[in-house]
Amino acid sequence: MSGPDVNLILRSTRVVTPEGTRPAAVAVAGGTIDAVLPYDTRVPAGARLEGFGDDVLLPGLVDTHVHVNDPGRTAWEGFWTATRAAAAGGITTLLDMPLNSLPPTTTVEHLRVKQGVAAPKAHVDTGFWGGAIPSNVKDLRPLYEAGVFGFKCFLSPSGVEEFPELDQEQLARSMAEIAGFGGLLIVHAEDPHHLAEAPQRPGPAYADFLASRPRDAENTAIEGLIAHAKRLNARVHVLHLSSSDALPLIAAAKREGVRVTVESCPHFLTLTAEEVPDGATEFKCCPPIREAANQDALWAGLADGTIDCIVSDHSPCTTDLKTPDFASAWGGISSLQLGLPAIWTEARRRGHSLDDVARWMSAAPAALAGLTRKGAIEAGRDADFAVLAPEATFTVDPAELFHRNQVTAYAGKTLHGVVRSSWLRGVRIAADGELAEPTGRLLERDR
Numbered sequence: 178m179s180g181p182d183v184n185l186i187l188r189s190t191r192v193v194t195p196e197g198t199r200p201a202a203v204a205v206a207g208g209t210i211d212a213v214l215p216y217d218t219r220v221p222a223g224a225r226l227e228g229f230g231d232d233v234l235l236p237g238l239v240d241t242h243v244h245v246n247d248p249g250r251t252a253w254e255g256f257w258t259a260t261r262a263a264a265a266g267g268i269t270t271l272l273d274m275p276l277n278s279l280p281p282t283t284t285v286e287h288l289r290v291k292q293g294v295a296a297p298k299a300h301v302d303t304g305f306w307g308g309a310i311p312s313n314v315k316d317l318r319p320l321y322e323a324g325v326f327g328f329k330c331f332l333s334p335s336g337v338e339e340f341p342e343l344d345q346e347q348l349a350r351s352m353a354e355i356a357g358f359g360g361l362l363i364v365h366a367e368d369p370h371h372l373a374e375a376p377q378r379p380g381p382a383y384a385d386f387l388a389s390r391p392r393d394a395e396n397t398a399i400e401g402l403i404a405h406a407k408r409l410n411a412r413v414h415v416l417h418l419s420s421s422d423a424l425p426l427i428a429a430a431k432r433e434g435v436r437v438t439v440e441s442c443p444h445f446l447t448l449t450a451e452e453v454p455d456g457a458t459e460f461k462c463c464p465p466i467r468e469a470a471n472q473d474a475l476w477a478g479l480a481d482g483t484i485d486c487i488v489s490d491h492s493p494c495t496t497d498l499k500t501p502d503f504a505s506a507w508g509g510i511s512s513l514q515l516g517l518p519a520i521w522t523e524a525r526r527r528g529h530s531l532d533d534v535a536r537w538m539s540a541a542p543a544a545l546a547g548l549t550r551k552g553a554i555e556a557g558r559d560a561d562f563a564v565l566a567p568e569a570t571f572t573v574d575p576a577e578l579f580h581r582n583q584v585t586a587y588a589g590k591t592l593h594g595v596v597r598s599s600w601l602r603g604v605r606i607a608a609d610g611e612l613a614e615p616t617g618r619l620l621e622r623d624r
């Protein structure tokens with residue numbers, strides 16, 4: 178045998194592998210999974226045994242949608258705080274969105290600035306999406322060659338002036354450019370014309386906010402996106418799907434062979450419009466959290482594979498920007514540390530297993546980003562794990578969260594699933610709310 182010797186055995190009666198959950202001993206050598214062995218395998222000389230009993234060993238979660246905002250808007254969030262929250266929540270790989278930081282990740286020079294800031298602070302492995310804005314078509318290929326995982330664009334205003342949206346012509350041009358080098362375009366899909374026509378009634382009532390971000394805005398944007406992708410044979414990904422009305426057209430496009438993938442988020446899958454109190458703008462995000470019946474349909478979309486993955490869209494801000502007026506409050510929900518228990522709580526109620534959760538929150542997002550060393554407990558992958566006590570419950574206390582501004586739509590909720598520890602390349606990075614020193618690496622797209 179070549180390579181490093183097995184130095185660690187992780188043992189649990191419930192190890193979640195791509196072939197299902199079973200008792201197993203996971204042998205780790207040099208930070209890589211060497212083999213998944215029978216539970217009672219003898220521990221090799223010189224190796225350490227970590228036994229987790231009946232706690233579940235999951236592949237470390239991969240969160241491909243995080244707004245870290247660092248550098249530039251570090252009062253909102255930062256790599257130190259965000260990656261600690263991730264580690265505490267069982268996430269071992271995070272991809273940072275290209276906007277809300279200053280500079281945004283729209284040129285290679287900007288990417289290098291962000292990498293420099295992130296490197297000493299990263300508690301989990303961290304990579305970057307590039308941004309596609311009207312002025313940077315020439316920067317897309319160099320960014321891709323510099324290691325970004327793909328490109329994010331908006332079709333309606335992003336909320337920050339340094340990251341303008343693309344109109345339909347600009348969308349087609351950027352998509353063609355990206356398809357030309359085999360890249361991935363990920364899209365905030367809300368149509369600006371439908372948003373402009375929607376009734377705008379400022380104030381604390383959630384119903385008024387919901388009416389201002391209608392399902393039609395999403396449906397129309399997604400329909401157009403699919404048409405472009407089909408014509409250009411481009412690979413596209415729909416970010417944070419909220420409108421379940423778009424599911425049939427996405428399913429039809431997939432059946433036709435259009436290269437479209439879709440994500441949804443814990444807030445759309447676990448919170449409902451009906452429960453949002455007036456003025457509670459910690460629940461504000463765009464597209465918005467919709468009605469309970471919409472949520473049921475999203476779960477059906479997950480079950481039948483129309484929705485590929487679940488990622489956080491963690492998008493924090495300072496507390497003063499969460500004014501009680503839904504029209505002017507900053508949009509974004511902070512959930513990095515809570516995504517796994519939030520989703521597990523709802524998934525178990527709906528009869529899904531932790532195998533499903535691992536597929537949606539680890540394997541599928543890893544596949545989306547082409548992270549071939551992440552996303553599964555199998556030989557050859559990085560030894561990244563989350564250890565979960567799935568039957569244990571806890572009540573969310575914002576003071577116990579590690580992200581910078583302790584605002585969250587989940588405050589006071591009782592959730593199933595306590596993350597006992599997280600492991601990154603064979604090293605324990607978080608255990609019972611204690612964080613190790615940062616050992617995360619910067620990731621670049623596989624080339």
Ligand SMILES: [Zn+2]
Nearest residue numbers: 242274490492
């Ligand atoms: Zn986002």
